[in-house]
Amino acid sequence: MSQQQTDNAGVEISVGYFFATPVAAVMLPNAEAINADLRARVLAQRKREPGKNASNRGGWHSAEPTENWAAESAQAIVSAGEEVANQMTMDRQGTYFRPRWESRAWANINGPGDANDFHYHPGSFWSGTYYVDDGGCAADASLGGEFEIMDPRGTGVAMHDPSLVMADGAQNSGGTTMTFTPRSGLLLLFPAWLQHQVRPYYGDRERISFAFNLSRAV
Numbered sequence: 001m002s003q004q005q006t007d008n009a010g011v012e013i014s015v016g017y018f019f020a021t022p023v024a025a026v027m028l029p030n031a032e033a034i035n036a037d038l039r040a041r042v043l044a045q046r047k048r049e050p051g052k053n054a055s056n057r058g059g060w061h062s063a064e065p066t067e068n069w070a071a072e073s074a075q076a077i078v079s080a081g082e083e084v085a086n087q088m089t090m091d092r093q094g095t096y097f098r099p100r101w102e103s104r105a106w107a108n109i110n111g112p113g114d115a116n117d118f119h120y121h122p123g124s125f126w127s128g129t130y131y132v133d134d135g136g137c138a139a140d141a142s143l144g145g146e147f148e149i150m151d152p153r154g155t156g157v158a159m160h161d162p163s164l165v166m167a168d169g170a171q172n173s174g175g176t177t178m179t180f181t182p183r184s185g186l187l188l189l190f191p192a193w194l195q196h197q198v199r200p201y202y203g204d205r206e207r208i209s210f211a212f213n214l215s216r217a218v
């Protein structure tokens with residue numbers, strides 16, 4: 001994508017913006033029913049298994065495959081994620097392509113003070129996160145819990161002078177991060193290689209999310 005600009009002397013400049021990072025945000029239309037079912041299943045599963053430690057600082061991260069305990073609701077989220085992925089996947093010739101996706105999913109519960117450190121998901125193509133219960137974050141920004149992605153160029157852009165950024169279409173060219181506010185029913189899909197974290201959550205209610213990885217089945 002390029003943009004035509006004119007400098008003060010009237011000289012036309014064509015500015016190209018390259019290497020964009022696709023991140024999709026989708027509100028699932030049938031979220032209420034999915035969330036009610038999944039919430040009950042996640043809370044029940046936590047009683048059955050201790051979970052595991054991954055990127056989470058505190059909180060609970062399910063370990064047992066979700067297909068064993070989360071049934072249709074989990075599949076509905078993964079299927080929705082696959083459909084979004086299909087809208088964002090092309091072959092090398094630039095034609096939209098629908099691979100046969102292989103998925104792996106898990107659930108997270110974050111209580112007060114819990115967070116997830118910056119990490120990425122090796123071995124997958126797309127990753128997704130879905131909010132079963134935002135824990136009140138959508139209504140009250142002071143509760144934190146934001147989903148934060150890091151500019152894949154790292155801190156390189158800011159190394160010279162952190163007060164300068166290169167103007168771009170998205171206004172985010174700064175070697176910095178972007179945050180998304182959790183909202184029950186919101187699904188985010190992003191490249192698996194994109195570094196992301198969950199900022200500490202300060203609400204009283206438990207915040208429940210569901211995450212998945214998509215890779216091309218072989």
Ligand SMILES: [Fe+2]
Nearest residue numbers: 119120121196
């Ligand atoms: Fe993650």
